[in-house]
Amino acid sequence: MKIKATGHSATFFKRKAKTLKKELGVSHTEALNLLAKEQGCVDWDSFVKKTKPTQRPKVAIRRPKTPVPEILNYHNFMTGAIIGQHPNTKMTVRNHAQVGDLLQVLLDATEYHKRAKNHLQEIHSVLDTWLGCEYSEEQLANAEFNEIYYGKTTLLPCETKPSLSRQAELKRFLRNAKAIIDQSYHDCKPLEKLHQRFQQAAKALENWPVKVPGANRLKGRVPVGTFVRLGRTKKIGIVFNHDIQRQTVEGYSDGGRFVYGRHEVSVLRKQLDIADFKPMRLYLPYGKWKCADGREVLFNRDYCPIWDRSSDGVVMPIDPDIYVPHDDSEFYFHDGTAPYHNNNITVKNCLSVLNDWGVAEINSRVLELVPIALANRDFGLLNPKVIS
Numbered sequence: 001m002k003i004k005a006t007g008h009s010a011t012f013f014k015r016k017a018k019t020l021k022k023e024l025g026v027s028h029t030e031a032l033n034l035l036a037k038e039q040g041c042v043d044w045d046s047f048v049k050k051t052k053p054t055q056r057p058k059v060a061i062r063r064p065k066t067p068v069p070e071i072l073n074y075h076n077f078m079t080g081a082i083i084g085q086h087p088n089t090k091m092t093v094r095n096h097a098q099v100g101d102l103l104q105v106l107l108d109a110t111e112y113h114k115r116a117k118n119h120l121q122e123i124h125s126v127l128d129t130w131l132g133c134e135y136s137e138e139q140l141a142n143a144e145f146n147e148i149y150y151g152k153t154t155l156l157p158c159e160t161k162p163s164l165s166r167q168a169e170l171k172r173f174l175r176n177a178k179a180i181i182d183q184s185y186h187d188c189k190p191l192e193k194l195h196q197r198f199q200q201a202a203k204a205l206e207n208w209p210v211k212v213p214g215a216n217r218l219k220g221r222v223p224v225g226t227f228v229r230l231g232r233t234k235k236i237g238i239v240f241n242h243d244i245q246r247q248t249v250e251g252y253s254d255g256g257r258f259v260y261g262r263h264e265v266s267v268l269r270k271q272l273d274i275a276d277f278k279p280m281r282l283y284l285p286y287g288k289w290k291c292a293d294g295r296e297v298l299f300n301r302d303y304c305p306i307w308d309r310s311s312d313g314v315v316m317p318i319d320p321d322i323y324v325p326h327d328d329s330e331f332y333f334h335d336g337t338a339p340y341h342n343n344n345i346t347v348k349n350c351l352s353v354l355n356d357w358g359v360a361e362i363n364s365r366v367l368e369l370v371p372i373a374l375a376n377r378d379f380g381l382l383n384p385k386v387i388s
Helices: 010-024 028-038 044-051 093-109 114-134 142-150 164-184 189-205 344-357 367-376
Strands: 071-075 082-087 227-230 235-243 248-253 256-261 265-267 287-290 296-299 305-309 315-317 328-331
Touching: 010 028, 010 044, 028 044, 071 114, 082 114, 082 189, 093 114, 093 142, 093 164, 114 142, 114 189, 164 189, 227 248, 235 367, 296 344, 305 344
Parallel strands: none
Antiparallel strands: 071 082, 227 235, 227 265, 235 248, 248 256, 287 296, 287 328, 296 305, 305 315
């Protein structure tokens, strides 16, 4: 019996050997040997050795050459202080975008896996910072820059606990993101620290929580205007919107606009009066403008004017959308010492400024916009100058 099966696997010939065994009345081994000889081999064992696939050698990752210097510092834009380091190499914008897509899927999928999400957010933040260090505004427009790491969403329902196949897929996404980064940057200390975050994230993805935190609060919408405590910080915020499908809560707190998973916020048992809600970002002065006519104007973190003091010392409220021409600026804090990050000294200093102006107990006009913004669910009303 002639069998034309050149190029077939050993498994194919084993099946054919069963048919040949019956037709010729020989043993299975003899049938295998006959088929092997037809393929030009001495016996079946020789055929198996010949057709056994050779293991592909591992391909070494091609890394960029180490430049001199191999790392660069990045600084606080206001104080000039060194706040971190990044590789002295540019990852292409395309690669940044691919990593951003993968990380966004992972972040969405780990909404109820806080340990994994924390590590992923750190990776996300580091890469966004590196992107800003690698490309100037002339090389990468702000709109495109903002889109790469913080302008995307998958718009998929949050996964409380993915299936095993989905978990395997998420691990592969994490490995793919790391591989792109490893091909783009040379070995250096900042990259080693980023690798540690990847290892921690990978370890967390191996152990999904058995019980979903806050699962008993997944049902029902949190009403607009409800005061809640936020995550581990326990800061108080007010709810502007509760997205039932994505199970996310949007609102405003001392630090400004926030978006949390529903399981990360808890409703205050004793609700506050909205008249007593004074978010630090709106209420406390970020700095002071000095005008040519002798006026001084305090402005908040969004550069909205909050108080106006004439050359005669008369203090008056001012509309937050007014442009104030000025000759000089004075700042009371920077992002690293912001009062809403538990910097009590900054809070004390800012309150001291308001006391000196005699307005510590009076609401500015931007604070009067909080109920209006809440009724319209429009955060933009609290920052009419669209600057932050």
